[in-house]
Amino acid sequence: MPTDTLNCTESAIAAVLELADRAARVWEEMWETALRDPSKDRTKETEILKRVLDDAGQSLRETLRKARDNAQMYERPLARLDELEARAVEFPLWARECLARWKMLDNPVPPLDPERVARAQAAYARGEYEDMDDVLARVQAGGPWVKE
Numbered sequence: 001m002p003t004d005t006l007n008c009t010e011s012a013i014a015a016v017l018e019l020a021d022r023a024a025r026v027w028e029e030m031w032e033t034a035l036r037d038p039s040k041d042r043t044k045e046t047e048i049l050k051r052v053l054d055d056a057g058q059s060l061r062e063t064l065r066k067a068r069d070n071a072q073m074y075e076r077p078l079a080r081l082d083e084l085e086a087r088a089v090e091f092p093l094w095a096r097e098c099l100a101r102w103k104m105l106d107n108p109v110p111p112l113d114p115e116r117v118a119r120a121q122a123a124y125a126r127g128e129y130e131d132m133d134d135v136l137a138r139v140q141a142g143g144p145w146v147k148e
Helices: 003-036 043-071 081-104 114-125 132-140
Strands: none
Touching (some): 003 043, 043 081
């Protein structure tokens, strides 16, 4: 296969990876903006975010499919194909996570119970707490979050 076609395929891979990076930056900027003004109506922003994430995910899948279809025609492996494969797999899950977090912005923050906070602070001051590493080890072993 000609070098031009190889370069074109590799350029398409690099471009779609950059598109996924831009989608991540759009998410970060929109998230930060939404956190600064949680009371704002985000209907328009929600549609934009969904479209950006959907378009990037679809582009990743399409470019990966085309690259895989053509990969055997080249004498050497395609540059960044492994990176594209990993990104195409992880992107949909990441996008669903982003949209789930976005949806949580509409949930009101529960009010703090000052009495419960005071009890927790007093218990902490008395040394009645568990080291975070112990909690994580227990949970990773399949145990409960709260020590029984």
